[in-house]
Amino acid sequence: MPLSATADTSKTVKLERYNSYLRKIHSTKVLNASSKVLFRATLLVALVLVLLFAINYPPLSDSRAAAAHHLHRRSFLSTGLFSSSSSSSSSIGGAAWEKRVRQSSTAKRPHGLSVLVTGAAGFVGSHCSLALRKRGDGVLGFDNFNDYYDPSLKRARQELLEKQQVFIVEGDLNDGPLLRKLFDVVPFTHILHLAAQAGVRYAMKNPQSYIASNIAGFVNLLEVAKAANPQPAIVWASSSSVYGLNTENPFSEEHRTDQPASLYAATKKAGEEIAHTYNHIYGLSLTGLRFFTVYGPWGRPDMAYFFFTKDILHGKSIDIYRTQDNQEVARDFTYIDDIVKGCVGALDTAEKSTGSGGKKRGQAQLRVYNLGNTSPVPVGRLVSILEGLLGTKAKKHLIKMPRNGDVPYTHANVSLAYKDFGYKPTTDLAAGLRKFVKWYVGYYGIQPRVKKENFHAEGSA
Numbered sequence: 001m002p003l004s005a006t007a008d009t010s011k012t013v014k015l016e017r018y019n020s021y022l023r024k025i026h027s028t029k030v031l032n033a034s035s036k037v038l039f040r041a042t043l044l045v046a047l048v049l050v051l052l053f054a055i056n057y058p059p060l061s062d063s064r065a066a067a068a069h070h071l072h073r074r075s076f077l078s079t080g081l082f083s084s085s086s087s088s089s090s091s092i093g094g095a096a097w098e099k100r101v102r103q104s105s106t107a108k109r110p111h112g113l114s115v116l117v118t119g120a121a122g123f124v125g126s127h128c129s130l131a132l133r134k135r136g137d138g139v140l141g142f143d144n145f146n147d148y149y150d151p152s153l154k155r156a157r158q159e160l161l162e163k164q165q166v167f168i169v170e171g172d173l174n175d176g177p178l179l180r181k182l183f184d185v186v187p188f189t190h191i192l193h194l195a196a197q198a199g200v201r202y203a204m205k206n207p208q209s210y211i212a213s214n215i216a217g218f219v220n221l222l223e224v225a226k227a228a229n230p231q232p233a234i235v236w237a238s239s240s241s242v243y244g245l246n247t248e249n250p251f252s253e254e255h256r257t258d259q260p261a262s263l264y265a266a267t268k269k270a271g272e273e274i275a276h277t278y279n280h281i282y283g284l285s286l287t288g289l290r291f292f293t294v295y296g297p298w299g300r301p302d303m304a305y306f307f308f309t310k311d312i313l314h315g316k317s318i319d320i321y322r323t324q325d326n327q328e329v330a331r332d333f334t335y336i337d338d339i340v341k342g343c344v345g346a347l348d349t350a351e352k353s354t355g356s357g358g359k360k361r362g363q364a365q366l367r368v369y370n371l372g373n374t375s376p377v378p379v380g381r382l383v384s385i386l387e388g389l390l391g392t393k394a395k396k397h398l399i400k401m402p403r404n405g406d407v408p409y410t411h412a413n414v415s416l417a418y419k420d421f422g423y424k425p426t427t428d429l430a431a432g433l434r435k436f437v438k439w440y441v442g443y444y445g446i447q448p449r450v451k452k453e454n455f456h457a458e459g460s461a
């Protein structure tokens, strides 16, 4: 814009402001007398209203006031900054909220399950919720939308679920009253407990978050479940990391799990022991699933395959770990759809809990299963596959694996899961990564030197 035009505009604006100031003074004088009368009348009406309100609404007792505050705080959270269209219309505890909770949890097929999915806005949680909903089960999500990784990805998953009428209640596992409220409203048949503080290496940065979610949060959930009537059957996410320094291969459920290499692994192992206790004392049916490095579309940005993709596309160098004796590090990478089938299989074969209202009435089922792919792949090979799919060479930086909780190698024996619920992984790493990359470039709107035909060979993700 030319300079003279700016000067002219600012002069006009100043003149306008001055005129409006004069008009204001004039009108104030005229209105002064009448506004006094208006003010007195308003005061009188306000006094009458306060009196009427005091007669109809006596003061709240302390506990009611606290409850109201609690609900208000929560409803504020759920209608706050990140509110989605759905949460804003039904604050926690209100009639509209209860209706949504009930609708979401009600099965649409005869004898369908009613499942509370914790961590429903997470990677595995969102996929499982959609799969359960698709076959007509009732699904209520639960998630605290924390910012361990970009919460906008969790919000995008939430939108996906809402399109399928799956409602996610925003709350924390450690919020006992909120969880109890959910069980007051819905007689859940199952809990699929996937909410957790994930990530092996982050445990050195923020150890307390692992205790808060994976131990305190899990115990809180079990406390609520054991007291519920009926008690739900619980299927929950343990981890391949519980094998820690185990050297027997492939990892089988009978192998040692008392040598965790990270605090993360230790909290998952603790979860397995805690599960034993609640099964033993209260008759809760509990199934732990040891997931092996799950990957795929809508995955977790903190995992190597995800941030390698990002860094390769941005031309940033990536660290590829090697063991202390300079061997390749390998993982039994498992594709998300296989994991979903495993979770659903575990839910379908979970027996009912035997207790009710906090009392055990008989022996209940207690199970642990490996859910892996049964074919470990070196991290270097993972990177080559990504390079091929992205049409870009990675800047590889080979380094010794830092002593940060990582283990050199994982390999699942899944024969137990196969025997009990037909678990059979069918997606190899190349096929799974193709689906991941296709999703990634679409989701982030990237136009790199990606060979489009790379993605169409195997159908859509």
Ligand SMILES: O=C(O)[C@H]1O[C@H](OP(=O)(O)OP(=O)(O)OC[C@H]2O[C@@H](n3ccc(=O)[nH]c3=O)[C@H](O)[C@@H]2O)[C@H](O)[C@@H](O)[C@@H]1O
Binding pocket: 198, 199, 200, 238, 239, 240, 241, 242, 291, 292, 293, 294, 302, 303, 304, 305, 318, 319, 320, 321, 329, 330, 331, 379, 401, 406, 408
């Ligand atoms: O299976 C499991 O139990 C665990 O799988 C993953 O943990 P991890 O296998 O360590 O997965 P990534 O963090 O994605 O690492 C994959 C591989 O890449 C390697 N890596 C990681 C980061 C890096 O910069 N460079 C690198 O070579 C790791 O050593 C590992 O072998 C998840 O992050 C855990 O939450 C989960 O419980």
